[in-house]
Amino acid sequence: MELFRDKRYRHLFSAQVIALIGTGLTTVGLALLASELAGNRAGEVLGAALAIKMIAYVVIAPVVGAYATRLPRRALLVALDLMRALVVVSLPFVTAVWQVYVLIFLLNTFSAGFTPVFQATIPDIFEDEHRYTKALSMSRLAYDLENLLSPLSAAMLLAVMSFNALFVLNAAAFMLSALLVVSVSLPSSQVPPKVVGGVWARLSQGVVLYLRTPRLRGLLALNVAVASAGAMQIVNTVVYVRHVLGEGETSVAIAFAAAGSGSMLIALLLPRLLKRLNQRAVMLAGGMLMSASLFGGLLSPGFHGLLLLWLVLGAGSSMVMTPSGRLLKQSCQADERPTLFAAQFSLSHACWLIGYPLAGWLGASQGMTVAFAVLGVMALVSTLAAMQLWPAH
Structure with missing residues (x-):
């Protein structure tokens, strides 16, 4: 290559x-x-x-x-x-x-x-x-x-x-x-932009730039969808496979691999897809696929049904996350990249900080059906919010 x-x-x-x-x-x-x-x-x-x-x-x-x-x-x-x-x-x-x-x-x-x-x-x-x-x-x-x-x-x-x-x-x-x-010589960092104010202004610069940009506000909403779907898959797969379906440890590994396979497939296809399709449409479609996967869990799928849902969920997640770096690059000057990438890293993981404990608590105390429903609604609402926050033009 x-x-x-x-x-x-x-x-x-x-x-x-x-x-x-x-x-x-x-x-x-x-x-x-x-x-x-x-x-x-x-x-x-x-x-x-x-x-x-x-x-x-x-x-x-x-x-x-x-x-x-x-x-x-x-x-x-x-x-x-x-x-x-x-x-x-x-x-x-x-x-x-x-x-x-x-x-x-x-x-x-x-x-x-x-x-x-x-x-x-x-x-x-x-x-x-x-x-x-x-x-x-x-x-x-x-x-x-x-x-x-x-x-x-x-x-x-x-x-x-x-x-x-x-x-x-x-x-x-x-x-x-x-x-x-x-072992290699890396490109030098750009001369940092002037920041008016003290330490707090410097720390908040990336987040302020991020939240001022409509397409990145949309990306933040999609990050919530990714965290909702991903937390359900990561936290509750072992519970669903072992305790709901009564399958063994090998089946748990296969279920995790299904989500990874869906993500890999999209990562391989996406460079060609983005030549033909608008990246906003691709990313919003990814949010919808993740939502559909979670709502599919309300049907109490068997093992093979779960594999299909997780394959779709992994594909949807990759449709959002793979182009996100491109979106960040388009939204800033070269000298602003480190602070903006750091803001994306921090804000996206803040979404996971909410998703992980919520998925665990819902699955343990309310059951898998409620967990699928609540996290599915979160993913769908977040995707619809992204449509509004990130105008097509």
Whole structure:
């Protein structure tokens, strides 16, 4: 592919894939660590850790975005990778739940710094929109591959080693990612725009720019739809498959893979689709597909029906998320990209911070039918709001 002829992108994409697979191993290892420390309270520990992760993303990303243009990109990305490696390699030594919470907050603090800076670098490598759209699709594919490959890799590794080794492998992945980043020269950050005011003005600049832009207000509403659908799928798949349908662990993995497959399919097709179709129409259609998938859950589907619903849900999610970087690039000057990408990172994860606990509480206390209904209504209302907030013209 033409994208990989550019050494900078080739190394950055490889760094992203390696770091994501390593992070996926830690996700599995963390579940097993929580089980070892908390026993039957493992779900409670994991839920709290996930909430801490989202809080770190929401709070830290705007801070990094505000000052990212004043720091050398390559040095910042390498330093954050090394700090992530240091935190992950500490996980095998924890002896109490509170230590897990502290390390998860630190790990995701550094990730909240790394991801928006990484995302804001790609449009500086590919200035033309067609190649940048392809790069966004490749980035989405990397996330989907991680969702499919990491659990399978972890299962094979756990057959021959303890779960603590997964943390060590993740640390090695972060270090390899740092080596790949340091091996190329990255485009310099643009001269930062002048900000009138003090620290708060600098921190809020990206969010203010985001909320002033009609198409990005629409994107924020669609982020709510993605979080509503994604939280239902991520949090309640294991409950629905194991306890409602009575299927085994393999079926849980297949159900997760169905959503990833739908997302991958769209990520592969989207560069061609966006040549022919308006991106607003594609993204709004994605919101409608996610809503339809959730309402389909009201029919109490069997296992194969659930696979179809999750395939559609994954496709709809990718139709919204894959073009979002293109939308951000179109909505700002080059010198505003770091703060705007940081604002998207923070605001989108704020939506997940609402979606995750809501999906868990609804599923546990009200039942799957109510969870499907409430989150389906949220996804539909958010998509309809996006239509109003993002005018066609």
